[in-house]
Amino acid sequence: MKNSQREKPKKSIKYGDVIQIGNHLLACGDARDTRFVQRVIDNRKIHLICTDPPYGVKLVELKAGFSDLKKNKKILNDDIFSESQYAKFTYDWLVPIIPHLTNKNAAYIFNSDKMLFALREGMERAGMKFSQLLIWIKNHQVVGRKDYLPAHELIAYGWYGTHQFHKAKDRSVLFCPKPNKSPLHPTQKPVSLLRRLILNNTKVGDTVYDCFAGSGSTGIACEQTKRSCIMIERDEAYCQTIMDRFERLFGIKESNKRI
Numbered sequence: 074m075k076n077s078q079r080e081k082p083k084k085s086i087k088y089g090d091v092i093q094i095g096n097h098l099l100a101c102g103d104a105r106d107t108r109f110v111q112r113v114i115d116n117r118k119i120h121l122i123c124t125d126p127p128y129g130v131k132l133v134e135l136k137a138g139f140s141d142l143k144k145n146k147k148i149l150n151d152d153i154f155s156e157s158q159y160a161k162f163t164y165d166w167l168v169p170i171i172p173h174l175t176n177k178n179a180a181y182i183f184n185s186d187k188m189l190f191a192l193r194e195g196m197e198r199a200g201m202k203f204s205q206l207l208i209w210i211k212n213h214q215v216v217g218r219k220d221y222l223p224a225h226e227l228i229a230y231g232w233y234g235t236h237q238f239h240k241a242k243d244r245s246v247l248f249c250p251k252p253n254k255s256p257l258h259p260t261q262k263p264v265s266l267l268r269r270l271i272l273n274n275t276k277v278g279d280t281v282y283d284c285f286a287g288s289g290s291t292g293i294a295c296e297q298t299k300r301s302c303i304m305i306e307r308d309e310a311y312c313q314t315i316m317d318r319f320e321r322l323f324g325i326k327e328s329n330k331r332i
Contacts, residue, residue, distance in 0.1 A: 101307070
């Protein structure tokens with residue numbers, strides 16, 4: 074094949090980059106960096122935080138049978154073991170986004186049993202209200218060393234100041250099947266579950282914030298529901314995965330303009 078006929082290499086995203094993908098923003102950086110978050114958000118307002126931070130349980134090391142590079146990558150900040158460290162970690166990533174929240178807002182933060190109390194402490198220290206604990210029931214258990222293999226994950230639901238909820242009522246136990254394999258990320262969440270949460274607390278055109286974007290499932294759910302998503306992810310490889318996923322699913326490529 075002639076050189077002119079070869080595919081052009083994909084644009085790489087580097088740490089510190091902020092790019093536009095359709096109505097969404099993808100930033101490669103640390104959500105604890107207040108200046109970086111300010112640069113990303115600018116004058117926008119956030120209606121909903123929907124994110125899946127590291128659980129501090131070394132999940133990848135506990136799982137067996139991972140051979141794909143993307144799935145087998147270590148999750149950054151997933152080796153925080155003490156509750157005090159995890160509470161501080163939670164506080165540190167929440168504080169930069171709080172000034173950018175709308176007056177009525179909400180937050181869904183995925184987590185595990187181990188760090189739940191530390192998560193709540195970090196939320197409350199940042200001034201957020203911990204309202205309820207939701208339980209996501211999966212259709213299969215997670216590999217682990219416990220006597221009872223986990224077939225669920227927890228979702229902390231709360232807000233800063235006052236909140237908005239657009240559905241009459243919903244249940245605190247959410248059943249949503251999860252594929253047996255997550256080829257893009259070891260903790261990939263079902264888009265259908267994220268879509269349900271987003272619809273409960275936002276309207277068309279609202280902005281959702283995911284500062285541990287992983288493979289971009291929250292952004293995918295926002296695109297499907299006509300919301301804007303601001304995604305922050307530290308890992309350059311996962312940022313590229315997000316860009317590839319938007320192009321594959323929706324034909325949306327990054328804007329030529331980088332912020």
